Amino acid sequence: MKIRITEYLDIDLAAETWCCHGCGQKFGNARDNYKKGLLIAERPLEEVHQPLVTGEQFSFKPDPDYCRLIELYCPNCGALIDNEYLPPGHPLTHDIELDIDALKRKHGVC
Amino acid sequence: MTSSYYGRDEEVVQRLRPEPMTAEEEAAQAGIEDIDFDIFRHKMHMIALEGKETTMKLGASTAMRWGDVAFGIFTAQGDLAICATGIYHHAVLGQIPIKYIVKHWRDEPSVGVRDGDAFFYNDPYYGGVHAADMGLAIPVFAGNRLICFVGAAVHTGECGGTEPGGTVQNAKSKYYEGLQMPPIKVGEKYALREDLLNMFAAMNRDPRTMILDLKARLAAARIVQRRILALVNEKGADFVIGALRRVLKVTGEAARQKVAALNDGVYRQPRFLDMVGSEPGLTRINLTVIKKGDRLTLDLTGSSPMLHDKPLNSFFQGLIGLAMVYFCGWFFHDLPANNGLLEAVDWKFPDDSLVNAKGEVSTSLAPVVQSYFAHAMFLCGARMVYSNDPKRAVAAWFSGFAIPIYAGINQAGEPVADITPEINATGAGGRSDMDGVDGAGAFFATVSDCSDVEATEADRPVVYLFRNFFNGSYGHGKYRGGAGAGVGLMVHHVPWLAMGSMGAGAHFPSTLGLFGGNAVPPTFVQTVDGSNMKALMRANDSPIARSLAEVYSAMNPEQGDRKFNDIDMVVRPRLNGDTSYISVSGGGGYGDPLEREPAAVLRDLKFGRTTAWAAQNIYHVVYDPDSLRLDEAATIARRQDVRQRRIARGRPYEEFMADWRKLTPPKDILKYYGSYPDPEAGFAPQALPKAVNM
Numbered sequence: 008m009k010i011r012i013t014e015y016l017d018i019d020l021a022a023e024t025w026c027c028h029g030c031g032q033k034f035g036n037a038r039d040n041y042k043k044g045l046l047i048a049e050r051p052l053e054e055v056h057q058p059l060v061t062g063e064q065f066s067f068k069p070d071p072d073y074c075r076l077i078e079l080y081c082p083n084c085g086a087l088i089d090n091e092y093l094p095p096g097h098p099l100t101h102d103i104e105l106d107i108d109a110l111k112r113k114h115g116v117c
Numbered sequence: 118m119t120s121s122y123y124g125r126d127e128e129v130v131q132r133l134r135p136e137p138m139t140a141e142e143e144a145a146q147a148g149i150e151d152i153d154f155d156i157f158r159h160k161m162h163m164i165a166l167e168g169k170e171t172t173m174k175l176g177a178s179t180a181m182r183w184g185d186v187a188f189g190i191f192t193a194q195g196d197l198a199i200c201a202t203g204i205y206h207h208a209v210l211g212q213i214p215i216k217y218i219v220k221h222w223r224d225e226p227s228v229g230v231r232d233g234d235a236f237f238y239n240d241p242y243y244g245g246v247h248a249a250d251m252g253l254a255i256p257v258f259a260g261n262r263l264i265c266f267v268g269a270a271v272h273t274g275e276c277g278g279t280e281p282g283g284t285v286q287n288a289k290s291k292y293y294e295g296l297q298m299p300p301i302k303v304g305e306k307y308a309l310r311e312d313l314l315n316m317f318a319a320m321n322r323d324p325r326t327m328i329l330d331l332k333a334r335l336a337a338a339r340i341v342q343r344r345i346l347a348l349v350n351e352k353g354a355d356f357v358i359g360a361l362r363r364v365l366k367v368t369g370e371a372a373r374q375k376v377a378a379l380n381d382g383v384y385r386q387p388r389f390l391d392m393v394g395s396e397p398g399l400t401r402i403n404l405t406v407i408k409k410g411d412r413l414t415l416d417l418t419g420s421s422p423m424l425h426d427k428p429l430n431s432f433f434q435g436l437i438g439l440a441m442v443y444f445c446g447w448f449f450h451d452l453p454a455n456n457g458l459l460e461a462v463d464w465k466f467p468d469d470s471l472v473n474a475k476g477e478v479s480t481s482l483a484p485v486v487q488s489y490f491a492h493a494m495f496l497c498g499a500r501m502v503y504s505n506d507p508k509r510a511v512a513a514w515f516s517g518f519a520i521p522i523y524a525g526i527n528q529a530g531e532p533v534a535d536i537t538p539e540i541n542a543t544g545a546g547g548r549s550d551m552d553g554v555d556g557a558g559a560f561f562a563t564v565s566d567c568s569d570v571e572a573t574e575a576d577r578p579v580v581y582l583f584r585n586f587f588n589g590s591y592g593h594g595k596y597r598g599g600a601g602a603g604v605g606l607m608v609h610h611v612p613w614l615a616m617g618s619m620g621a622g623a624h625f626p627s628t629l630g631l632f633g634g635n636a637v638p639p640t641f642v643q644t645v646d647g648s649n650m651k652a653l654m655r656a657n658d659s660p661i662a663r664s665l666a667e668v669y670s671a672m673n674p675e676q677g678d679r680k681f682n683d684i685d686m687v688v689r690p691r692l693n694g695d696t697s698y699i700s701v702s703g704g705g706g707y708g709d710p711l712e713r714e715p716a717a718v719l720r721d722l723k724f725g726r727t728t729a730w731a732a733q734n735i736y737h738v739v740y741d742p743d744s745l746r747l748d749e750a751a752t753i754a755r756r757q758d759v760r761q762r763r764i765a766r767g768r769p770y771e772e773f774m775a776d777w778r779k780l781t782p783p784k785d786i787l788k789y790y791g792s793y794p795d796p797e798a799g800f801a802p803q804a805l806p807k808a809v810n811m
């Protein structure tokens with residue numbers, strides 16, 4: 008039984024795994040951080056945030072001293088599962104940590 | 118004074134949840150029929166709405182005229198039972214000053230609480246936000262029996278600090294912030310004390326607005342008092358007292374039921390602030406939401422330390438207030454907005470933290486701290502509710518403020534000090550089923566308006582060069598954020614005007630996307646001193662910029678001393694004809710931009726709501742640039758190619774992290790952060806290499 012958790016993430020309750028909502032690819036243990044099962048890349052900021060000013064302190068593009076853009080992809084279908092704007096080197100966020108036992112009880116999966 | 122000393126009351130601010138039911142409230146429950154209770158709730162809400170509308174119609178400050186108004190009906194103990202507002206933080210914060218009045222003044226012989234009294238307050242310790250938020254409340258008596266309190270809380274744009282316009286970016290302590298009144302009786306026997314009003318006027322750059330706003334709150338409260346007394350005459354005092362209390366009870370029960378339906382788990386979102394007032398610098402607000410059973414716990418452990426000589430601090434109660442902006446507007450949208458909702462919420466704040474201000478530190482920029490926190494609440498909330506109700510999972514509305522501030526003498530010779538109203542025209546976040554609304558409002562004041570530019574120009578010495586949607590203001594996504602406003606302002610009519618702005622997110626985006634959606638681009642202020650704008654306007658064929666996009670295009674003919682300033686810009690004198698440009702931005706994007714319907718991209722292009730650059734580089738749509746006709750097959754192929762390139766550049770988690778962990782921001786911007794990356798890990802010296810571009 009698959010439960011939709013976000014726009015791009017399902018949990019297969021019986022198998023206790025995270026899955027890609029689009030293609031079904033498994034991302035690992037549902038009790039762990041799904042990000043560990045994804046492909047990760049840092050994007051050059053100007054590819055995503057067009058600078059409208061050059062040579063000045065501000066430009067509509069985030070300042071790389073403060074902020075980097077991390078993207079996380081499904082290794083099978085290339086869907087963008089999520090992204091994170093983080094200061095350089097800051098740990099990725101374990102943003103969803105579900106109580107899998109409670110979720111199984113709720114859906115009658117034992 | 119009934120408390121033992123004249124210091125802050127640290128007990129009363131803890132009482133955010135409803136007070137225990139009194140014997141009088143309990144007894145009053147007995148005779149209330151369900152149908153009468155439903156009619157009562159509706160009628161009281163209408164009465165509170167009349168209070169809100171009256172406050173707006175009579176007030177003078179920008180926020181009061183354009184709807185950043187909360188009108189409340191409180192129980193005799195001070196709990197906020199009924200609230201008419203789009204500015205939901207006051208739904209839990211508005212009660213603390215009332216509880217203070219009940220605790221300290223009701224039985225104090227030198228003050229007392231009597232029919233005909235009026236109490237004013239703006240001490241941010243009790244109001245929860247900052248000193249510019251001012252309130253006025255009155256007791257409602259039927260004979261000798263105290264039935265309830267009623268009152269209005271509104272941001273008045275000037276409170277006499279060392280900088281004008283309600284916020285002080287250089288504040289080193291609370292004493293820079295101007296007037297900070299714990300609840301004080303300003304009226305008795307149905308008359309305001311003119312000597313006290315005179316004192317408030319003397320402590321404020323814009324006395325006319327200060328006094329008009331104060332009187333507007335009182336006039337609205339008196340109308341609401343009449344309406345409630347009519348209801349008491351009709352239904353009896355017991356009914357009104359009992360039913361007010363019942364509103365809180367049923368709200369709390371319903372809130373716990375709604376929480377119980379969500380998936381148990383832990384949801385996390387760190388937020389990064391990029392300025393500490395007048396100086397750039399990185400700090401972290403770290404939100405963990407623990408959902409178990411019918412309770413939510415908001416845990417702020419891991420946030421940066423309190424800033425002892427900077428204004429970027431907030432009292433903990435202010436964050437709980439801003440959590441209610443998310444809860445009342447989105448998650449508990451179908452429940453009454455009152456502090457009964459907090460029966461489902463617990464909280465944990467670390468002791469030494471910028472989210473838990475203590476002592477005499479300044480909290481002048483608390484709205485920014487609270488706004489960033491509320492944004493984290495949106496993101497944690499979306500991850501928490503999507504599984505049950507995807508339509509409630511929304512990307513955040515613009516969270517960076519970007520509010521122009523001004524002070525001086527206007528064209529009529531009157532003093533003015535306030536903010537401009539575009540904060541009420543920011544974009545909404547993208548949603549699971551539609552784009553964010555363009556120019557929707559403020560996330561904390563969704564039922565608000567941004568004024569006509571002509572109304573603003575009528576008594577403010579500025580001319581709007583333009584005010585319209587800006588395509589560089591929102592986050593892209595499957596569903597894009599709503600566009601915010603690009604604004605051009607020029608000093609006009611007067612020799613000079615002090616101007617600055619308040620906000621955050623010039624370096625690190627203030628507003629992130631959801632589920633892969635893009636963040637809102639950074640926002641900052643361009644100023645041109647000694648501008649030739651007036652000469653360009655006199656020459657009737659000059660192609661002057663009519664939008665922020667044109668300001669940044671090659672065609673812009675404006676000449677002068679051009680500067681790019683942080684969005685948190687301390688006021689400085691601007692001369693007649695000097696110009697400023699600012700993006701009061703839009704909402705975060707929702708979902709993978711590659712999934713956006715190509716037709717939606719082309720529709721945005723046609724109506725000027727996106728750029729060709731974004732259509733090609735973000736959305737990867739292939740189309741004929743002249744006819745805007747879609748090449749469907751080429752678009753599908755190009756998007757598939759983009760997906761393959763993602764897979765080619767992505768690296769497995771451990772491999773990526775091995776290099777990523779070696780990076781750190783430059784040392785000078787971590788001055789206020791605490792230890793990096795976990796601010797609470799200790800302050801041991803560490804090697805901080807300069808950030809390396811990968």
Ligand SMILES: [Zn+2]
Nearest residue numbers: 027030081084
């Ligand atoms: Zn996939």
